[in-house]
Amino acid sequence: MNIDELENATQHPCLIVLKGSVADLRTLIRLDRNLISIGRGDAMDIQIPEIAVSRNHALLQRLNANQFLLIDTNSSNGTLVNNKPVTTVLLEDQDVIAIGNNLFKFLAQNNPEQAHYQALLEKMHLDHALQIYNKHYFLTKLDEEIVNAYRYNHFLALLIFDADHFKRLNDNYGHLAGDAVLMHIVETVKKRIRKTDLFCRYGGEEFTIIMPHTSEQQAFVVAETIRSLIAKNPVEYENQLISVTISIGVTALNHHYQANNLRDLLISQADSALYQAKQAGRNQVIMFEPKLETQL
Numbered sequence: 380m381n382i383d384e385l386e387n388a389t390q391h392p393c394l395i396v397l398k399g400s401v402a403d404l405r406t407l408i409r410l411d412r413n414l415i416s417i418g419r420g421d422a423m424d425i426q427i428p429e430i431a432v433s434r435n436h437a438l439l440q441r442l443n444a445n446q447f448l449l450i451d452t453n454s455s456n457g458t459l460v461n462n463k464p465v466t467t468v469l470l471e472d473q474d475v476i477a478i479g480n481n482l483f484k485f486l487a488q489n490n491p492e493q494a495h496y497q498a499l500l501e502k503m504h505l506d507h508a509l510q511i512y513n514k515h516y517f518l519t520k521l522d523e524e525i526v527n528a529y530r531y532n533h534f535l536a537l538l539i540f541d542a543d544h545f546k547r548l549n550d551n552y553g554h555l556a557g558d559a560v561l562m563h564i565v566e567t568v569k570k571r572i573r574k575t576d577l578f579c580r581y582g583g584e585e586f587t588i589i590m591p592h593t594s595e596q597q598a599f600v601v602a603e604t605i606r607s608l609i610a611k612n613p614v615e616y617e618n619q620l621i622s623v624t625i626s627i628g629v630t631a632l633n634h635h636y637q638a639n640n641l642r643d644l645l646i647s648q649a650d651s652a653l654y655q656a657k658q659a660g661r662n663q664v665i666m667f668e669p670k671l672e673t674q675l
């Protein structure tokens with residue numbers, strides 16, 4: 380879900396995750412499709428990794444823009460709505476659905492509570508100073524995108540970049556100038572990436588971009604464009620022009636890898652490439668190559 384999707388979230392009924400294994404993943408789940416499957420299985424739309432939940436537990440079927448049927452698909456432990464076991468039920472605004480140890484609240488299209496949850500969600504996921512996603516959301520989404528890329532055999536690229544000599548820049552021009560430079564970097568990047576890319580602040584002056592459906596070669600081209608735009612466009616701050624450059628590490632998911640923690644692997648690969656870019660003199664893009672690991 381990107382920021383635009385979050386803004387549109389009130390136009391659909393939704394499920395609020397009140398409690399459970401998916402709570403950390405997506406607090407507000409938009410019901411914007413005709414059929415939405417719920418269960419433990421890998422291919423489920425709402426996947427609940429919990430043993431008390433059947434692989435194929437339940438189904439939400441849209442009847443019209445604001446009405447959904449909840450159908451229990453012969454689950455082992457059943458589905459409850461407002462504490463009563465159900466097989467098929469027409470959901471009403473504010474109904475509470477229990478599946479395994481998870482509780483969801485169904486909110487109809489125009490329920491004002493949606494805006495409240497949406498605001499909470501934005502707070503949880505955004506870096507307030509720069510108005511891009513924060514590290515917590517980055518880690519959550521990277522896990523999710525890796526699962527999607529594997530399931531549908533899609534490309535997935537990851538960029539990590541960092542402002543060069545930023546300590547010196549702060550020392551020379553002051554922290555407020557440094558903040559303005561970070562905002563300039565963010566604005567430049569936002570104009571060059573796709574809506575489906577996920578741009579996050581990883582920490583301080585370090586950023587990440589998750590690029591679904593993007594090969595490492597394509598990601599390299601985007602990274603190079605961003606690097607060059609930032610290098611060529613100094614920031615105007617209080618009648619001074621401040622030049623800044625960035626170094627970028629690029630990597631992509633290798634579908635042959637079976638590592639347990641692919642998320643950490645991808646991050647460490649992009650980090651190694653970024654480190655190489657710094658070592659090689661900064662203001663450059665380096666693509667991760669396995670042999671880089673042995674040089675570190």
Ligand SMILES: Nc1nc2c(ncn2[C@@H]2O[C@H](COP(=O)(O)OP(=O)(O)OP(=O)(O)O)[C@@H](O)[C@H]2O)c(=O)[nH]1
Nearest residue numbers: 541542543544545546547549554557558583584657
């Ligand atoms: N102005 C400003 N500075 C920040 C912010 N976040 C981190 N910094 C500063 O960024 C600097 C990062 O310094 P280092 O990690 O030493 O890296 P660097 O000076 O950029 O050097 P290289 O990364 O090796 O090119 C530190 O001085 C931080 O205080 C921020 O939000 N605003």
